[in-house]
Amino acid sequence: MAILIFNRLSHSDVPYEQWLKDLDEDLYLFTDKKQETGFTGYTQVHAFENYDTNNAVEFMALELYEQVPYSTVIATAERDILRAAKLREFLGIEGQSWESALAFRDKVKMKTLLSRANIKVPAFAMLETAVDLYKFIKQHGYPVVVKPVDGMGSRNTAILKNREETIEYLSQGLASNLIVEEFIEGEMYHIDGLVLGGKFIHCWPSKYFNDCLAFHDGKYLGSYLLAPQNPLTERLRNEVISILQILPTPANTTFHAEIFHTPQDELITCEIACRTGGSRIIEEYRQAFDVDLTKLSVQAQCGLKTDVSERFLQREGPKTQFGFIGLPPKHGVFQGAPTWQELPHWVTEYNVLAKPGQSFTGAHTSVDYVLTLVVKGNTEQQVVQRIQDIAEFLENKMVWD
Structure with missing residues (x-):
């Protein structure tokens, strides 16, 4: 075979x-x-x-x-x-069946299943004509979010804040296969983990730096793992377990969920995917838990026995705190970035993805990067400060024409 x-x-x-x-x-x-x-x-x-x-x-x-x-x-x-x-x-x-794949890829189907099971999601509707958009705005007001039903990486996602932006957006012609949602005020978290043999094995939440649309403004995207004692850690984990029990979750899969935490202390599910999180989430997880999520999922799907530590099975927290960032390209020609030797000792992975002389026209998705890195620290606060420090250092040291 x-x-x-x-x-x-x-x-x-x-x-x-x-x-x-x-x-x-x-x-x-x-x-x-x-x-x-x-x-x-x-x-x-x-x-x-x-x-x-x-x-x-x-x-x-x-x-x-x-x-x-x-x-x-x-x-x-x-x-x-x-x-x-x-x-x-x-x-x-x-x-994984077609029905299961659709439930994780089609945002309308996903949100319908979750809302019927009393999981809070943004108000949403299929967007096929300008009439659909008009009705939705009249009912929910501005701002609204428009994106592909099966989108990824925040590609082709627009936030419409007023009538002028809506007219300009519609003037370009509506694409097919769109969803419109209410804009949720709140901080975004992602929760990543693993299901093996139909059983929930492990997951851990992280908080985003900036947001998934920050690339439009040339800002970096990143996240950091929550500490075990963070009051949101267990709430977010339990919310994701509930989501996985509602959706037709594959027997062996990784997952990447995104959930808002609002000023009113509500958790509102943005979406969930049945694959490992993008960017350097995979490496952050490797270093924090000594586990490769994708490796275990692939091996299980192929019938191999998976080697999972007892510590991981007990759903314990990270061995220390980690975070990552990715810096988007600017409009111009990339000429160079600092070497690994110039970085602090607490940078645990560093990838320069662009080549000197390579031209860019900015970022087009949330995961368009010229470089990525992972940092470690003893606390959430230390990781946050180190990410901010290294981001400022790199912005000043990278060379662009």
């Missing part, structure tokens, strides 16, 4: 061939052309341009099945969740 893997992540984060070496099965990788470097030791590697929207990916996957009837389909990124589920459904392969 064989395993088909859909991939759009870097090899350093997802060395599938190492994770699955005990299976001794053929591995077929369909990956984004931008991420093909490093993937060696596979039976076949197919790299695609325009991977996210390239429907030849699914067609060639079906052709491959005629030659090699693979038994498992793996997807670790948001864009591949529906793609993999559709193939499983058509081919009769076990794994």
